[in-house]
Ligand SMILES: Cc1cc2nc3c(=O)[nH]c(=O)nc-3n(C[C@H](O)[C@H](O)[C@H](O)COP(=O)(O)OP(=O)(O)OC[C@H]3O[C@@H](n4cnc5c(N)ncnc54)[C@H](O)[C@@H]3O)c2cc1C
């Protein structure tokens with residue numbers, strides 16, 4: 001260390017204090033050295049964008065409860081939407097690259113990552129996998145650039161963890177379908193140009209593309225969230241909503257449709273949560289080094305070191321989990337349970353790291369000067385959406401025992 | 411029109427520079443980047459590319475690792491990449507000769523460089539290359555525009571700024587401009603990976619790197635500063651002013 | 662060995678660094694020629710002790726700064742080691758001349774001793790490079806790093822007319838009123854805190870800043886309470902800055918503020934409370950009220966040679 005960094009503060013040893021020269025991504029095991037050059041360049045580009053365009057604006061956006069339209073445009077022009085999809089103007093990257101993108105975005109804010117997850121995995125993916133050729137050509141190229149925004153309507157007011165019992169219905173009427181029902185908690189809903197809506201047609205779950213402006217369709221925004229404040233969450237309301245026949249996704253029937261989408265989004269979340277955790281660790285570390293109590297930086301105390309060491313340990317394990325899952329996904333050697341484990345674990349540790357980081361920050365931790373309380377509140381949603389923590393436990397439990405425990409006494 | 415951008419890879423300005431036994435510990439440098447002023451040169455070259463269809467050739471001279479800066483340049487749109495591979499010290503004159511030969515080789519009549527590199531802080535390369543090539547040279551440039559028979563450049567002067575017109579061929583050495591640097595997108599990154607890098611040596615360019623009578627004997631940390639000094643009363647401010655000039659040498 | 666100094670113009674006179682360059686020439690030894698490319702100041706130059714002769718160049722090319730034509734014009738009269746001030750123009754002309762004469766160039770030197778051994782800061786001051794120069798080279802010297810040679814000489818002055826052509830034309834010159842500099846880019850920053858008492862007193866800081874070419878920064882307390890732009894805020898939640906000089910006026914030095922400016926090369930603090938934590942990081946701490954001390958500091962800075 002050069003002498004300029006070795007200033008001492010009146011009897012207090014500050015030699016460990018590095019200046020806050022921006023975010024230093026924790027990567028204790030050099031896991032990123034396993035990434036390809038291309039993945040590293042994408043990481044740096046997204047990270048640079050988050051530093052310049054998200055971090056300085058996020059607190060204000062949260063205070064006002066808005067997702068900035070410039071984020072849509074800039075994410076679109078970076079060309080990262082629908083990352084792992086090939087053709088139709090989509091990037092065609094590896095799943096690992098998609099994971100890295102989610103991690104970097106979520107280091108900024110889970111709401112930004114949610115925007116990209118929903119657009120790519122929940123709206124573009126079903127069109128790409130289950131859509132007709134016309135549908136793919138019509139929507140995908142403009143969705144990849146962020147020109148068109150999509151949302152995904154599965155959850156209903158009365159059906160969350162058990163979407164199979166959904167009540168939203170489609171009926172045939174000449175050359176149209178008529179939709180009736182409501183969806184709730186729909187990310188991007190109000191700002192979306194199109195919604196992938198899952199509804200029952202003759203008792204079978206099918207996917208439909210509903211466009212903004214279709215008669216009988218509205219998407220009012222849900223207000224009053226304490227979490228994911230920079231992300232738009234909406235209701236989707238269908239009152240005799242009439243759409244042309246060619247808006248049904250021809251390629252899938254049943255729960256497999258929405259669940260395939262969720263697998264991809266959950267995969268992204270398992271990486272994204274690590275981004276939040278890294279941000280909380282970074283803030284805790286630099287705060288602990290500069291906060292002086294009882295004449296020493298609090299980082300000098302064993303109890304605080306224990307907390308930091310625990311964060312380092314959990315983040316490092318989470319990174320390895322995410323990376324290995326990425327490789328499995330790229331190789332096509334994965335089962336949904338692999339993804340459940342990573343989503344559940346990484347969100348869980350990220351949330352706990354956010355809480356411990358908040359603790360290390362003392363009272364300052366509750367201020368929006370520091371990112372930790374925001375990440376903590378965000379992660380509460382992330383823990384719940386895309387399959388709650390316990391639903392993933394049940395998925396693993398079924399895998400281990402062969403016995404499903406979702407319903408009682410089946 | 412061919413535009414050459416001379417790019418140097420330097421330790422990122424946020425990276426710690428460690429020194430072991432009289433030289434910079436390169437292995438410990440956590441991040442290498444394109445020197446910041448070079449990025450402005452590159453950005454201007456890319457606007458010439460979109461504005462007047464120029465072909466942008468990015469040229470770097472340095473060890474193997476510096477090819478990364480060419481790939482980064484390609485990711486934002488550089489058309490051709492030339493790496494003069496050379497590891498180790500090189501005198502300013504040999505360096506300028508090599509880069510001049512490289513510019514001649516690619517046939518560029520507009521050369522954009524940063525006003526100085528972030529590691530050596532010298533600022534000799536642009537004017538030196540211009541002299542060797544017998545090109546005109548404008549320094550401290552914040553923007554350039556292609557005119558009918560040459561370029562107009564805005565440069566800073568001791569009293570403000572001025573717009574000068576200059577005929578080609580010319581070297582422009584860039585200061586920070588008030589332009590936003592473009593960031594690479596995925597498409598650019600994927601194309602950059604496929605872009606070939608022409609690799610040549612000093613020998614290929616007919617330049618030898620033998621001594622020039624100037625050699626670095628060592629690199630050290632700056633000397634420790636003395637303890638802080640305390641002064642009482644407003645009149646002591648006069649003494650502080652003198653010390654700022656004579657002791658600290660900062661005003 | 663002999664030396665040639667290329668003097669720079671500064672507001673119709675000779676640049677204030679010339680006596681320092683002459684001092685450097687005396688360290689190297691041998692005859693010392695001062696070249697004045699265009700402009701005036703030849704009699705000032707001839708009076709500096711250690712100057713052996715002054716060559717004043719006239720010619721249309723000197724009406725505009727053009728390193729390429731200037732170096733062509735001057736090359737025939739330059740001998741030995743060449744010295745210039747490490748100003749933006751000095752460096753550009755120095756590099757051009759070196760290439761013209763087939764010599765190496767060593768820029769931004771802050772110390773020089775016989776040998777010739779020089780030192781120069783690299784990595785924006787994070788390290789110092791020591792360089793040995795064993796054959797004639799071009800050396801540019803950072804202002805105010807060296808002593809100045811005294812006055813009392815009377816070197817002969819001769820004039821040379823150059824027919825060199827300019828390679829560029831000035832279309833428009835804009836004199837800029839000292840523009841506000843951004844704290845994250847400034848080499849000198851003067852920051853104010855709550856101790857200023859009122860936002861209007863920032864004008865006093867602006868005045869000092871314009872003398873020094875400095876940027877004006879602020880503590881968080883005044884950014885929040887007096888509604889100053891956040892871009893001025895220095896500290897943990899503002900800008901992290903590393904200027905060569907940071908002057909803190911009426912700032913207590915809370916840890917969050919220190920986090921953003923601790924690494925400045927030199928720190929001056931003016932605070933009336935001798936216990937203020939800002940003094941623990943100050944290189945020059947002035948215990949006084951700013952109303953009294955700042956004018957003295959400002960006047961003394963203006964009075965520096
Ligand atoms: C910010 C936000 C954005 C969202 N975005 C979208 C979106 O874009 N599209 C979309 O379709 N949905 C979205 N959701 C909805 C989300 O997917 C659901 O909230 C989630 O599936 C859980 O459903 P629920 O809220 O109805 O909770 P419930 O299913 O009612 O669960 C409540 C609690 O009961 C537990 N539980 C439920 N069943 C069992 C069981 N069998 N055994 C043990 N415990 C059980 C759960 O683990 C949980 O703790 C979003 C939610 C949020 C908060």
Ligand SMILES: Cc1cc2nc3c(=O)[nH]c(=O)nc-3n(C[C@H](O)[C@H](O)[C@H](O)COP(=O)(O)OP(=O)(O)OC[C@H]3O[C@@H](n4cnc5c(N)ncnc54)[C@H](O)[C@@H]3O)c2cc1C
Pocket residue numbers: 364367369853854855856857879880881882883894895896897898899900910911912913914915916917918921931932933934937949950951952
């Ligand atoms: C999460 C968090 C983040 C923060 N981030 C920052 C940040 O980025 N930057 C920042 O600056 N602060 C930051 N702060 C605030 C910081 O803790 C201090 O409150 C703030 O720096 C105080 O500003 P000050 O020094 O101007 O005011 P004060 O602490 O009130 O100090 C005023 C000083 O002026 C002196 N004074 C009074 N009158 C005179 C006079 N006539 N002449 C000379 N001296 C006089 C007094 O002796 C006193 O030392 C942050 C705080 C928190 C909690």
